[in-house]
Amino acid sequence: ELKVEQNPLFLSMQEGKNYTIYCNYSTTSDRLYWYRQDPGKSLESLFVLLSNGAVKQEGRLMASLDTKARLSTLHITAAVHDLSATYFCAVDAQIQGAQKLVFGQGTRLTINP
Amino acid sequence: DVKVTQSSRYLVKRTGEKVFLECVQDMDHENMFWYRQDPGLGLRLIYFSYDVKMKEKGDIPEGYSVSREKKERFSLILESASTNQTSMYLCASNVPGKEAFFGQGTRLTVV
Structure with a gap:
């Protein structure tokens, strides 16, 4: 069974600081996704990582994928309050030819002024 | 833009009722998913479908x-609602291997 684990689950940080969220998964997959969820809202796609060594950047967020280590990271640079949200990673698992998308528990990020 | 629409934002039902949650997507996606989201548990997959009339637990x-029954529509049915099914339900769809797009969610309360 595919398990996806995020670390940390809660993160409170000050504006201007850097931090990293980790996403580990338990089985072979070369596709990983990062999503953002604001309170009371649905999930919004941030990054799609499709191969080993993939790196994507958007503003102060950068995501990377190491399929050999089964690890993805979401790095936040010089955090600002607007980045406060819950961040989820998700991994594809092929089950009898069908794609099953499995999510981590989410990391609730709070950025304080 | 891809649009995934869930029929209700908020729903209150009584224990034992049969409940239908509807989801429609307009981008001809093969895959559709139903998740429930609970605090501290993230998103848990209930069922998914990779084609019309096909489903996987x-x-x-x-x-x-x-x-x-149709490619664009994926319904979730609670046969006999119970209080432990009070949750946020999220529908999503995608093309295999691509990112999933989510509906706005249905917050279901069973009393």
Whole structure:
């Protein structure tokens, strides 16, 4: 069974600081996704990582994928309050030819002024 | 833009009622998913479908069933609602291997 684990689950940080969220998964997959969820809202796609060594950047967020280590990271640079949200990673698992998308528990990020 | 629409934002039902949650997507996606989201547990997959009339159990299918009679529509059915099914329900769709797009969610309360 595919398990996806995020670390940390809660993160409170000050504006201007850097931090990293980790996403580990338990089985072979070369596709990983990062999503953002604001309170009371649905999930919004941030990054799609499709191969080993993939790196994507958007503003102060950068995501990377190491399929050999089964690890993805979401790095936040010089955090600002607007980045406060819950961040989820998700991994594809092929089950009898069908794609099953499995999510981590989410990391609730709070950025304080 | 891809649009995934769930029929209700908020729903209150009584214990034992049969409940239908509807989801429609307009981008001809093959895959559709139903998740429930609970605090501290993230998103848990209930059922998914990779084609019309095809369905696969997710991690927590007990107490739920699904129906996909048309490609654009995926329904989640609670056969006999119970209080432990009070949750946020999220529908998503995608093309295999691509990112999933989510509906706005249905917050279901069973009393």
